[in-house]
Amino acid sequence: MPEVDELRQEARRNTRGRFEQWAKxxxxxxxxxxxxxxxxxxxxxxxxxxxxxFGQSPFAIARGNRFEAGLFHDDAARLRSALERKRCLPDGSTGFLDLRLRMNGGTKIKSVDEALQKTEAWLRDLASGQTDVDSVVAAPMIRIPKGVILPEALLIIDVVTVRVDGGGIRLQVGEIKVFPDRGGHTDPHQLATARAQAGVYQHALVLAIDSLGLAEAIEISPEGLLVFTWPGSNSPAIRPNEDLTYQAIRAERGFQRLEEVAESLVHDDDWSADNPTLVQRVLESDTDYSEACLSFCDLAPRCHERAVLADDPIILGADVKRVLGDMTLSRALELLDGAEPADDREADLQRSLAES
Ligand code: SF4
Known part of the structure; x- marks a missing residue:
């Protein structure tokens, strides 16, 4: 049916956007x-x-594109010097590999297939033991193995740094955002979003390298880097050594879940973006609210309100949730006020709350 084909094509074109939405x-x-x-x-x-x-403003998109283009201009000179200043790369690092599609500001790569092929060739070259490597790689594109998210999941990693450490190759993923870096006052939602995204990159790269059989030769750093802007300017501000362990585990769980859902629920007639039955199914689904929701999901006000009603500590952020787990905020406040602990866990928590 031509109409179904069109919808399918649209869904196919839209894969990256959907995948990135999911990854948040x-x-x-x-x-x-x-x-x-x-x-x-x-x-x-x-x-x-x-x-x-939500819905991206054309001004925000244009600013993001300008920022990224400036970072990679002149063999990524501006980005490189910021990375060297933060010790993400050694002084005097060299080599820039531009895997961006032409439509995304690149100069050489014409198609998705070419980007996938060049990325695989780059990884195989690295694994072959060469030591003269490009230290900054823009936009490698990987296909997520196992066929999650129909019809295929492609992911473009914003930037990867390459180091030769003790004879081995070590890659570090980087996420680029035009968010202003305000040190300790950086917007926690923006930080959480950027870290979650970097965690997805990290896990996806591990999967891709495993599936190519190159895991012995290439190490992926458990830490990533975030590239933000200096407030009020288009200069890069690097946040180095971001521990992505938790975000990568979260991404792994999400990948598994995505695969289960994709395998069990996608039918031929399910390609319409506003099919009322599917919209209803989304609205009736379970949720897992986090601060990252505030940055992208139009259902965030509803889910936040539900979390408030449920007395869920997630409304104070992922760090508080990690500490309190299933305990309600009210119960944590009671313990803080000196209530009698009901069990050992509450007693432990009361002690650590008092100490902090
Ligand atoms: S706002 Fe609600 S529906 Fe949207 S991603 Fe967050 S938890 Fe899920």
Whole structure:
């Protein structure tokens, strides 16, 4: 049927956008369903009586593109000097490999197939033991193995640094955002989003390298780097050594979940972005609210309100949630006020709350 074919084509073109949306909160079943079925979150929000507020402004997109283009201009000179200043690369590092598509500001790569092929060739070259490597690589494109998110999942990693350490190759993933870096006052939602994204890159790169059989030869750093901007300027501000262990585990769980959902639920007639049945299914799905939701999901006001009603510590952020786990915020406050602990766990928590 021509109409179904068109929808399928649209879904195929849109894969990256859907995948990236999913990657911002990979453990939320509603978000997963939305990504797998190509159901737009703004349509779901409208159906829930909310006013969608996302959708990228053309000015923000233009600024993001300008920032990225400036970083990679002249063999990534500006980015390289910022990376060297933060010791992400050694002084005097050399070599820039530009794997960006032409449509994304690159100069050589004409198609997705070419980008995939050049990325694989780059990884195989690195694994072959050569030591004269390009230390900055823009936009390598990897295909996520195992066929998650139909029809295929491609991921473009913003930037990868390459170091030769003790004879071995070590890669570090980097996420580029035009968010202003305000040191300890950087917006926690923006930070959480950037870290989650970098965690997905890291896990996806590990999977891709494993599937190519190159894991012995190439090491992926458990730490990533974030490239933000200096407030009010387009100069890069690097946040080095971001521990991505937790985010990568989260991404791994999300990948598994995405695969299960993709295998069990995608049918031939499920390609419409505003199919009311699918919109309803997204609205009825379980959720897993986190601060990252505030940066992309039009259902965030609803899920935040639910978290408030549930007395869930996630409303104070992932760090507080990690400490309190399933305990309600009210119970934590009672313990802080000196309530009698009901068990050893509460007693431990009360002690650590008092200490901190
Ligand atoms: S706002 Fe709600 S539906 Fe959207 S990703 Fe977060 S938890 Fe899931």
């Amino acid at each position: 909160n990979p453990t939320c079943p509603a978000n997963t369903l939305s990504a797998v079925h190509n159901v737009r979150l703004d349509a779901a929000a409208r159906a829930a009586g909310l006013t969608p507020s």
